[in-house]
Amino acid sequence: MPEGDTVYQAAQRLHAALAGHTLTRSDLRVPKFATADLTGRTVLDVTARGKHLLTRIEGGLTLHSHLRMDGSWRIYGPDERWRGGPGHQIRAILGNTERTAVGYRLPVLELLRTTDEEKAVGHLGPDLLGPDWDPERALNNLLAAPERPLGEALLDQRNLAGIGNVFKSEVCFILGVTPWLPIGELSEETAARLPALSKKLLEANRHRSDRTTTGRDLTGQRLFVYGRAPRPCLRCGTPVRRGEQGDGSRSRPTYWCPSCQQGPTP
Numbered sequence: 001m002p003e004g005d006t007v008y009q010a011a012q013r014l015h016a017a018l019a020g021h022t023l024t025r026s027d028l029r030v031p032k033f034a035t036a037d038l039t040g041r042t043v044l045d046v047t048a049r050g051k052h053l054l055t056r057i058e059g060g061l062t063l064h065s066h067l068r069m070d071g072s073w074r075i076y077g078p079d080e081r082w083r084g085g086p087g088h089q090i091r092a093i094l095g096n097t098e099r100t101a102v103g104y105r106l107p108v109l110e111l112l113r114t115t116d117e118e119k120a121v122g123h124l125g126p127d128l129l130g131p132d133w134d135p136e137r138a139l140n141n142l143l144a145a146p147e148r149p150l151g152e153a154l155l156d157q158r159n160l161a162g163i164g165n166v167f168k169s170e171v172c173f174i175l176g177v178t179p180w181l182p183i184g185e186l187s188e189e190t191a192a193r194l195p196a197l198s199k200k201l202l203e204a205n206r207h208r209s210d211r212t213t214t215g216r217d218l219t220g221q222r223l224f225v226y227g228r229a230p231r232p233c234l235r236c237g238t239p240v241r242r243g244e245q246g247d248g249s250r251s252r253p254t255y256w257c258p259s260c261q262q263g264p265t266p
Helices: 004-018 135-142 150-155 165-175 188-205
Strands: 027-029 043-050 052-057 061-068 072-076 090-093 100-105 106-112 243-248 249-258
Touching: 004 043, 004 052, 004 072, 004 100, 004 188, 061 072, 072 188, 135 188, 135 243, 150 243, 165 188
Parallel strands: none
Antiparallel strands: 027 090, 043 052, 052 061, 061 106, 072 100, 090 100, 243 249
């Protein structure tokens, strides 16, 4: 599931394949930008901003994409077969003489002026894996609405950028509270741990292909609670539970241990 760590990895792969090379192929398969031709322009860099990808291109242009739940960018060699999905799921193709980047199932794809990037990502809070990381600002953002459930506050990219369903559930488990606990009810000490813990987990996984929050590298033991229901909690053996959490616009799968975590539940 694309979260800040996997988007960071995607940016690294795209940068390695495209940056410094002139585009020999360009195909944006969304109606608004279908006639845009980027061939002959050099890709300057590719960077992640939270869960967003910014591909900066010569001439003051930026291709902005977002993976959301199941989008992906795949890199292929000249003679390599494309295996990311059927052709009708392709939304973007950027290629040079050595590599071709293919974007599948991209729910967000737009071409904008580099000077207008803030229109796409300016609403984001401090990036957990970015140079703008500011733990004090992130904590102040989270605590600005004390009645809001912790899980919802962590998922709100305006507070801090990069956390998704997996890290939300894992952060709450490590802190020993449920995702439905109003964030204002956290103890001062627990609240102070939030930014550093969130950053630590994402940083530990930004170069890993198999995400882990437990420190273990065995199948079925890499995550404390996410995806484990109804299997036993790795810490206490109580069956992990699964519920839905959302702000009314969208429900998201949420996992917790009813013994290790204190607070309200569905």
